[in-house]
Amino acid sequence: MxxxxxxxTWDPFSAEQRKDPYPLYAWLREHEPxxxxxxxxxxxxxxxxxxxxxxxxxxxxxxxxxxxxxxxxSRFPNVIAMDNPRHDQLRKLVSRGFTPRAMAKIADDVExxxxxxxxxxxxxxxxxxxxxxxxxxxxxxxAALLGIxxxxxxxxxxxxxxxxxxxxxxxESVAAARSxxxxxxAYIREAIRDREARPRDDLITRLVQAEVDGERxxxxxxxxxCFLLMVAGTETTTNLIGNATVALVQQPEVKAELAQNARxxxxxxxxxxxxxxxxxxxxxxxxxxxxxxxxxxxxxSRVALLWAAANRDPAEFxxxxxLDIHRTFKRHVALGHGIHYCLGAALARMETKSAxxxxxxxxxxxxxxxxxxxxxxxxxxxxxKFLNLSF
Numbered sequence: 199m200x201x202x203x204x205x206x207t208w209d210p211f212s213a214e215q216r217k218d219p220y221p222l223y224a225w226l227r228e229h230e231p232x233x234x235x236x237x238x239x240x241x242x243x244x245x246x247x248x249x250x251x252x253x254x255x256x257x258x259x260x261x262x263x264x265x266x267x268x269x270x271x272s273r274f275p276n277v278i279a280m281d282n283p284r285h286d287q288l289r290k291l292v293s294r295g296f297t298p299r300a301m302a303k304i305a306d307d308v309e310x311x312x313x314x315x316x317x318x319x320x321x322x323x324x325x326x327x328x329x330x331x332x333x334x335x336x337x338x339x340x341a342a343l344l345g346i347x348x349x350x351x352x353x354x355x356x357x358x359x360x361x362x363x364x365x366x367x368x369x370e371s372v373a374a375a376r377s378x379x380x381x382x383x384a385y386i387r388e389a390i391r392d393r394e395a396r397p398r399d400d401l402i403t404r405l406v407q408a409e410v411d412g413e414r415x416x417x418x419x420x421x422x423x424c425f426l427l428m429v430a431g432t433e434t435t436t437n438l439i440g441n442a443t444v445a446l447v448q449q450p451e452v453k454a455e456l457a458q459n460a461r462x463x464x465x466x467x468x469x470x471x472x473x474x475x476x477x478x479x480x481x482x483x484x485x486x487x488x489x490x491x492x493x494x495x496x497x498x499s500r501v502a503l504l505w506a507a508a509n510r511d512p513a514e515f516x517x518x519x520x521l522d523i524h525r526t527f528k529r530h531v532a533l534g535h536g537i538h539y540c541l542g543a544a545l546a547r548m549e550t551k552s553a554x555x556x557x558x559x560x561x562x563x564x565x566x567x568x569x570x571x572x573x574x575x576x577x578x579x580x581x582x583k584f585l586n587l588s589f
Contacts, residue, residue: 345400437476
């Protein structure tokens with residue numbers, strides 16, 4: 199994408215920018231690190247140091263109004279839309295189920311689900327990866343953790359897609375998202391009633407039975423947790439697998455090296471996250487006037503932390519526009535940072551590693567059949583709508 203240097207406006211709703219936002223990010227980092235989109239009424243931070251500082255200053259850059267960059271409030275109370283002290287109180291309840299140690303206990307299930315999905319299409323020699331593999335994989339894993347019945351999984355995948363890919367300028371898209379909110383709300387409320395009467399060995403039951411300072415979580419808080427896990431806990435992995443697949447098609451020498459040496463996968467996944475991460479940005483709200491690089495962000499303003507721009511900052515990364523699976527990592531912000539660091543980070547890494555271990559061994563020489571990748575309409579995530587592969 200070329201940058202209009204007379205009017206270099208970042209617009210997260212732009213389909214043209216979504217194809218390749220990185221040249222614009224580079225221009226903004228150098229010339230306008232605190233960028234204001236007048237139409238969307240949102241400030242954007244693009245430099246790594248600024249994004250990192252904001253992520254760790256929750257008192258100034260609040261999450262209480264939700265993660266939307268346009269200020270659309272979350273319909274359910276959940277930790278991604280909370281500040282402390284309530285954030286830490288509730289996060290501790292769920293975080294035990296997503297530690298690396300806890301994830302090791304479900305590693306066999308992740309590998310089994312991965313293998314079963316590939317078994318369904320391997321004889322064909324082709325696959326639409328998003329619909330048949332990268333989409334179902336994380337939703338099946340989260341469904342198993344929550345205790346969602348298998349026949350209901352496709353319905354949940356549809357709801358998650360409708361929410362994450364909502365285009366606020368498309369009335370049909372907005373209506374689909376509203377219907378998805380209602381569907382999730384009704385389903386989880388019914389599940390809560392069921393677990394209260396008939397407890398199971400699943401996460402919904404543990405949430406229903408959990409207490410904070412001697413008090414049970416409200417129904418709305420349980421719904422909020424489940425909503426967050428079903429949406430953020432699935433789309434992140436789906437989009438990471440899709441974006442990384444495109445990157446490896448474009449750079450076959452990297453794919454060949456990974457196929458020959460699976461030990462490189464852990465570091466490669468960190469580089470995929472940095473280089474072509476699934477989440478472009480998340481929103482905050484300024485609780486006071488903040489002046490940065492000569493620009494004042496007024497109290498009450500929406501602020502977008504552009505993770506994807508920060509992860510290509512040459513002040514933090516050598517040759518940031520090069521995919522380097524041997525890169526030595528100190529840190530990146532693809533999964534957030536600070537108190538809102540991605541709760542399911544360990545799970546996303548595990549699922550992605552399982553996916554590529556299987557793809558590199560069972561689907562050799564995959565090729566992308568589409569001449570151009572089409573990206574889903576979303577202001578905050580970047581992900582292929584579909585990926586038709588032959589192998």
